[in-house]
Amino acid sequence: MGTGVMEQLSPRQFCSECGRDFPVQDLARFGNIAVCADCKPGYVQRMREGVPSAARSAHVYGGFWIRFAAIILDGIILNVIFAILAGIAYLAGFFRPATSAGWQLGAIYLVLFGVSLAYDIYFLTQKGATPGKMAMGLKVITANGGPITAGRAIGRYFARLVSQIILYIGFIMAGFDDEKRALHDRLCDTRVIRN
Numbered sequence: 001m002g003t004g005v006m007e008q009l010s011p012r013q014f015c016s017e018c019g020r021d022f023p024v025q026d027l028a029r030f031g032n033i034a035v036c037a038d039c040k041p042g043y044v045q046r047m048r049e050g051v052p053s054a055a056r057s058a059h060v061y062g063g064f065w066i067r068f069a070a071i072i073l074d075g076i077i078l079n080v081i082f083a084i085l086a087g088i089a090y091l092a093g094f095f096r097p098a099t100s101a102g103w104q105l106g107a108i109y110l111v112l113f114g115v116s117l118a119y120d121i122y123f124l125t126q127k128g129a130t131p132g133k134m135a136m137g138l139k140v141i142t143a144n145g146g147p148i149t150a151g152r153a154i155g156r157y158f159a160r161l162v163s164q165i166i167l168y169i170g171f172i173m174a175g176f177d178d179e180k181r182a183l184h185d186r187l188c189d190t191r192v193i194r195n
Contacts, residue, residue, distance in 0.1 A: 014128070015039055016145035019059060019193060021128060032144045059145070061180035062138040062192040064172070071171075073132030078119060082112050117157055124153040129195070139195045152188055159184035 011024045017039035027034040035043045062070075089108060123130040128139045128147055140156075142148055148156070163170020163183045170183030179191055 013146045014139075014141055017043055019139070019141070019145065019195070021147065034144075034146060059141075059191065059193040062133075062136070062194055063180050064175035066136050066138065066194075067133075067174060067180075067182070067192060068171075070130070070132035070136040070138055073135055074119075074130050075132075077131055078116055081115060081119075085111065085115065117154070120157045121150055121153045124148055124156070125150050133192070134195075137195045138192050141191050141193060143189045143191060148188075148190060152190065156184050156188040156190060159187040162187070 012021045013024050013027055013034050014021045015027065015036035015038075016033045017035050020036060022036050024034075027036055028040050029035075030043070030047070033043075086108065094104065094108075120130065123134075124140055125148060127134065128141070133139065140148055142152070160170075160182075163173075166183075174180045174182040174185070174192075177186075179185075181191065185191060
């Protein structure tokens with residue numbers, strides 16, 4: 001394999017200072033803070049001077065309305081995927097709306113749930129954002145600026161369901177939080193930042 005392919009396969013993390021993503025081995029670690037080569041001199045100088053890290057304040061957080069637009073875009077994408085899957089199931093004779101048994105409907109809902117969960121896990125762990133968030137210039141990171149793991153993506157998905165169940169109040173919280181965190185961001189210790 002070439003160097004470029006190996007670099008793409010290696011785990012990546014975001015610089016806590018500038019927010020760009022790099023292969024993990026290219027970042028300098030200072031406790032739970034990871035800093036790229038460009039940001040390292042300034043970060044080290046601030047550490048020597050006793051100035052607190054700019055990692056948390058360097059980010060511009062995605063506000064309520066831009067996140068709302070990203071959710072709408074993701075919903076449109078997922079509904080297109082769902083329509084394609086439903087069409088395939090219908091053509092295969094698996095699903096006939098007028099005559100379907102309850103187990104068939106349950107199986108289809110289970111597949112749709114799985115696709116939605118896989119969508120979140122893949123895009124959040126591999127790209128740092130779902131397509132809707134990417135289109136709006138947003139990225140999901142941990143509190144220390146790193147990428148989220150599959151476990152955290154799964155937790156965030158289910159925590160987002162809680163935000164929906166409580167009459168979307170969990171989403172509305174983002175409009176009143178200083179770091180623009182919705183309930184699911186608070187529960188999973190994530191932030192949505194402008195990329």
